[in-house]
Structure formats: structure tokens, C-alpha cells
Amino acid sequence: MQSESNISIIDTQEPVIKITGLKKGFGNRVVLDGFNLELKRGESVVVLGRSGSGKSVLIKCVIGLYKADEGEIFVLGKKISELDYEGMDKIRANVGFLFQSNALYDSMTVRENLEFPMRRHLKNISPEDVEKRIIETLTHVGLAHTIEMMPSELSGGMQKRIALARTLVLNPEIILYDEPTTGLDPVTGKEISTLMTETQRLYNTSSIIISHDMKCVQRTADRIAVLVDGVCYAIGTYNELERSNDEKVKQFFE
Amino acid sequence: MKLPFYINNFLSETGSISRFITRFFGQLFHPRYEIRQFIRQCYLIGCLSFPLIAITGFIMGLVLTMQLRPSLIAYGVESQLPIMVSLAIVREIGPVITALIFAGKISSGIGAELGSMKVTEQIDAMEVSGTNPFKYLVVTRVLATTLMLPLLTVLSDVISLYGSYLGVNIKGHTSLQLYFFQVFHTLQFSDVLPALIKTVFFGFAIGIIGCYKGYNSSKGTEGVGRSANAAVVISSLFIFIIDLVTVQITDILGLN
Numbered sequence: 001m002q003s004e005s006n007i008s009i010i011d012t013q014e015p016v017i018k019i020t021g022l023k024k025g026f027g028n029r030v031v032l033d034g035f036n037l038e039l040k041r042g043e044s045v046v047v048l049g050r051s052g053s054g055k056s057v058l059i060k061c062v063i064g065l066y067k068a069d070e071g072e073i074f075v076l077g078k079k080i081s082e083l084d085y086e087g088m089d090k091i092r093a094n095v096g097f098l099f100q101s102n103a104l105y106d107s108m109t110v111r112e113n114l115e116f117p118m119r120r121h122l123k124n125i126s127p128e129d130v131e132k133r134i135i136e137t138l139t140h141v142g143l144a145h146t147i148e149m150m151p152s153e154l155s156g157g158m159q160k161r162i163a164l165a166r167t168l169v170l171n172p173e174i175i176l177y178d179e180p181t182t183g184l185d186p187v188t189g190k191e192i193s194t195l196m197t198e199t200q201r202l203y204n205t206s207s208i209i210i211s212h213d214m215k216c217v218q219r220t221a222d223r224i225a226v227l228v229d230g231v232c233y234a235i236g237t238y239n240e241l242e243r244s245n246d247e248k249v250k251q252f253f254e
Numbered sequence: 255m256k257l258p259f260y261i262n263n264f265l266s267e268t269g270s271i272s273r274f275i276t277r278f279f280g281q282l283f284h285p286r287y288e289i290r291q292f293i294r295q296c297y298l299i300g301c302l303s304f305p306l307i308a309i310t311g312f313i314m315g316l317v318l319t320m321q322l323r324p325s326l327i328a329y330g331v332e333s334q335l336p337i338m339v340s341l342a343i344v345r346e347i348g349p350v351i352t353a354l355i356f357a358g359k360i361s362s363g364i365g366a367e368l369g370s371m372k373v374t375e376q377i378d379a380m381e382v383s384g385t386n387p388f389k390y391l392v393v394t395r396v397l398a399t400t401l402m403l404p405l406l407t408v409l410s411d412v413i414s415l416y417g418s419y420l421g422v423n424i425k426g427h428t429s430l431q432l433y434f435f436q437v438f439h440t441l442q443f444s445d446v447l448p449a450l451i452k453t454v455f456f457g458f459a460i461g462i463i464g465c466y467k468g469y470n471s472s473k474g475t476e477g478v479g480r481s482a483n484a485a486v487v488i489s490s491l492f493i494f495i496i497d498l499v500t501v502q503i504t505d506i507l508g509l510n
């Protein structure tokens with residue numbers, strides 16, 4: 001049930017991500033069963049859902065880590081099921097992904113972690129530019145002093161911020177956040193949420209955010225999509241959904 | 255008809271290893287080539303294994319010589335000691351022991367490394383960073399093990415022969431020159447080549463099984479441990495199977 005109630009000024013633009021009828025299963029288990037979502041430019045949509053409901057699977061389908069069984073996904077106007085490897089790479093250069101487990105390369109220093117996506121995606125970038133961007137992004141997340149450290153020397157919150165820096169270093173148009181504040185203390189969680197909204201403002205990104213943390217949701221969400229039983233069960237702003245009488249929606253706001 | 259669980263499991267595992275190997279050859283000749291990473295892996299896999307291989311090789315040659323001596327004395331052919339030892343080392347013991355030690359060190363290492371990269375989503379992260387993780391991680395490692403094991407075996411053989419020379423000299427007297435003259439006089443091309451060719455297969459098996467196990471590691475730290483363990487067990491088993499097959503082949507070809 002796509003809510004049409006909150007038509008905003010940016011609505012005239014083509015959505016940066018459009019998911020229609022997405023189905024994905026593993027073996028006999030159906031995880032996503034006809035999921036629909038549109039993400040407009042500059043917007044943040046939070047996806048709420050119980051653990052194991054397929055939230056990570058959803059955004060992994062968007063970035064092409066999983067292939068959809070059925071349905072279509074358009075990212076930046078391209079139908080991703082029709083892209084070849086190079087085409088997908090171009091999309092991936094514009095879509096940042098913050099992994100649930102951070103996924104920092106633990107055999108590399110922080111600097112090398114940030115260097116890696118740049119060296120790979122931007123073939124012609126000069127070493128000076130690489131260095132400049134690394135420093136810039138690390139300063140943005142407030143961790144410029146950790147540049148020579150190994151990920152294992154950093155705390156969980158710091159790792160999360162480095163992981164965020166690694167996604168930001170390519171200046172992506174879209175960022176997909178997989179549970180950015182889970183497992184962090186409330187203060188650090190707040191820092192990360194603030195960082196996310198700041199990033200959104202500064203770099204003008206659009207984002208899909210997966211979260212259980214209602215504080216973070218409240219701070220970052222323009223709209224919220226509720227994922228239940230593999231479909232987008234409800235969508236709306238925080239205030240709209242909070243007032244909902246539906247049992248399945250209400251449980252997230254208690 | 256329903257097959258017993260373990261047979262079913264065995265067949266599906268064989269199928270997916272075969273697919274993994276096919277994928278390896280599919281990606282091998284396809285740019286982009288990860289040359290830098292390959293060289294790095296050669297260093298990590300080859301050079302860093304050298305001390306261990308050298309020590310074990312030396313001891314192996316020494317011990318083998320000391321153990322053989324009494325039997326040869328009993329038959330009155332003590333002078334044949336260098337010949338016997340060098341044949342045993344070059345044809346069989348050198349390649350197999352080196353490969354087993356290499357499997358213990360490298361296969362488990364690769365299994366654990368790739369396994370933990372898998373469960374912490376680092377492999378996914380590589381993929382979204384414009385890198386083909388299969389090429390970057392698997393192809394480079396398998397090539398490195400395939401290339402490095404034959405080299406290490408040659409070095410290990412040579413060091414074993416020095417160990418053996420020491421063993422000969424504990425109770426007898428032979429000059430180094432005479433010893434190696436005797437050894438190289440005995441060794442034929444047909445002793446060395448099949449032994450070296452099989453180490454190429456050993457190296458390939460060790461690399462591919464370590465990578466396969468790691469790359470398909472199940473979630474959680476337990477899964478990583480299991481991958482590392484299974485990698486060593488299966489690749490050690492494969493070493494003996496390959497050994498058996500090559501001895502049959504060289505036999506048929508009349509190279510024995």
C-alpha cells in the first residue's frame with residue numbers, strides 16, 4: 001500500500017531507486033514476496049522489519065549482490081537485471097553500501113581501506129586526489145588521526161565511522177545503510193545518526209536506511225517503509241505510522 | 255530412490271567443487287589480471303613458508319639416512335646409502351612431505367582467511383568496490399600455491415640432500431663433492447620430472463580446496479573454524495590421491 005498522502009516538491013523527479021514486485025527466496029524459503037519501493041532524490045527512507053525479515057537481502061538485491069528471482073529494480077534509471085559487469089560497476093561507484101558488520105578489510109590499514117574503492121572504481125584518479133579525499137572524508141567522520149591504524153585497533157563505533165567514510169569517499173549519490181547504529185551505545189548511535197543526516201545535507205545523497213533503533217529512525221527518516229512477510233506493508237512518515245492502529249505497524253513504535 | 259545422507263552430501267560437494275574449479279579456469283584468462291595481488295600472495299604463501307619447509311626438509315633427509323644405514327649395512331651395501339636416500343627423497347618423500355606441511359600451513363590459512371572475510375561481508379564489500387573478489391582472492395591464491403609448491407619442493411629436496419649428507423658423515427666419511435656426484439649420477443630425468451609435475455597438482459589442490467572451503471564458509475566463527483579444518487583434511491587426502499594417480503600414470507608411461 002503505497003501512500004500517496006505525502007506528495008512533496010521533489011516528486012516531479014524520477015526516483016533514484018525504484019523497486020517493483022521484487023521476489024527473492026533461498027531454497028524453499030521465500031524472503032521477499034513482491035516488494036515495492038521508490039526512493040526519491042535527496043530522500044531518506046527507513047526500512048523497518050523484524051530480524052530475519054529480509055531487510056539485508058532487500059538492499060543486497062539493490063546493489064546486485066543477490067539476483068532477484070522476480071520483479072525489477074531500477075537504480076539511477078538503469079534496470080539492474082539487464083546490466084553487464086561493467087554497467088553494474090558504474091552503478092556501484094555511485095551507490096555506497098554500509099555493511100551491517102562494517103566489512104572493513106582487516107588486513108589493511110584505515111588508509112588502505114579507503115583507498116581500495118577509489119583505486120578500483122576511479123581508474124584515472126591521481127595519488128594526490130586520493131590522499132586529499134581520504135583526509136577529507138576521515139575528517140568528516142572525525143577520525144583523521146586513525147589513518148595508519150588497523151581496523152582491529154578501533155572500537156566498534158569507530159569502525160562503523162570508518163566504514164561510513166569508506167562508502168563516502170566515492171561521493172555516492174545513493175547510500176544504503178544496513179543497521180548503522182545496531183550494537184552501539186546510545187551516545188555513539190546518536191553521533192552516527194547525526195553524521196548520517198549531516199552527510200545527507202552536505203553531499204546531497206539519497207538513502208535507504210535499515211534500522212531497529214527508533215531514535216535513529218526518528219532522526220534520519222523522511223519516510224518509513226514497514227517490511228512484513230516479504231512485502232512493503234505500510235509506508236509513510238514517522239508521525240503517520242506512529243498514529244497507526246494496525247497491529248503489525250504499531251509493534252515497531254512501542 | 256533416496257540416497258543415504260552422506261552419499262548425497264558427498265556428491266553435491268563434489269559437484270560444487272567441480273563448479274568452483276570450472277569458475278577458476280573461466281576467470282583465469284579473463285582480464286583484469288590482479289598481478290600485484292598475485293605477487294603479494296607468492297611472497298606470503300611461498301617465501302614465508304620457506305623456513306618451515308627448509309627445517310623439515312633438512313631433518314627429513316638426516317633422519318632418513320640415519321634410519322636406512324643399519325639396514326644397508328646388514329645387506330652389505332652401505333656405499334649405496336646416498337643413492338637410496340636421494341631416490342626416496344626426490345621421487346616420493348620430498349614432494350609428499352613438503353606438500354603435507356604446505357597444506358597444513360597454507361590451506362588452513364587460506365580457509366580461515368577467506369572464511370572470515372566471507373562471514374564479515376568483506377567479500378561482498380570487495381564486490382561493491384568494483385573488484386571481482388573471485389579473481390582478487392581466489393585466482394591469485396590458487397596460482398600462487400600452484401607455482402610456489404614446486405619451487406619449495408625443489409628447495410626442500412636440495413636441503414634434504416644436505417641433511418642426508420650430514421647423516422652419511424655422522425658415521426662415515428664422504429666428501430660433499432663425492433656425495434653429490436653419486437647422487438646426481440643416480441638421479442635420472444625420469445625421477446625428477448614426474449615428481450615435480452605432481453607437485454604442481456598438489457599445489458593446485460591445496461589452493462583450490464582452501465579457497466573453496468573459505469569462500470563457501472557458513473555464517474559464524476564456528477563456520478570459519480570448520481572451513482579451515484576441512485581445508486587441511488581434504489587437501490591432505492587429495493595429496494595422497496593425486497600421488498596414487500600419478501604413480502599409476504608414470505607406471506603406464508613406462509617412466510618408472
Ligand SMILES: Nc1ncnc2c1ncn2[C@@H]1O[C@H](COP(=O)(O)OP(=O)(O)OP(=O)(O)O)[C@@H](O)[C@H]1O
Binds near residue numbers: 026
Ligand atoms: N545467502 C543466503 N542463503 C540462504 N539464506 C539466506 C541468505 N541470506 C539471507 N538468507 C535468509 O534470508 C532471511 C532474511 O535475512 P536477512 O539477512 O535479510 O535478515 P535481516 O532482516 O537483515 O535481519 P537482521 O535484522 O537480523 O539483520 C533469513 O531467514 C536468512 O536465513
Ligand SMILES: [Mg+2]
Binds near residue numbers: 055056057100178
Ligand atoms: Mg540484516
